[in-house]
Amino acid sequence: MRTGAINLPLRDITQNLDQIPKDRLVVLYCASSYRTAMGVMALQMLGYTNVKGFPPRIEGGKAAGQELESSKFFT
DSSP: OOOSOOOOOGGGTGGGGGGSOSSSOEEEOOSSSHHHHHHHHHHHHTTOOSEEEOSSOHHHHHHTTOOOOOOOSOO
C-alpha cells in the first residue's frame, strides 16, 4: 500500500488512474491552485469521491513552514 506522495502532471492523470487509490483520501496540490482544481474536477467526473484540493497554494504552505513529501514516481 502506497502512503507517500507522487508527482503526477495534470496531463497524465487519466493515463495513470491505477496509481490513484479510490479507498482512501487523495489530496492534490500545485503551485498556483489552478491545476489542483482541474485535477479534482477531472477525478470527480471519473467517479472519485475521495479527492480534495490542498488550499492554500503550495507556496502558502511552504511559507507557513509545512513540510511536504516529495517522492517522485513520474517526471
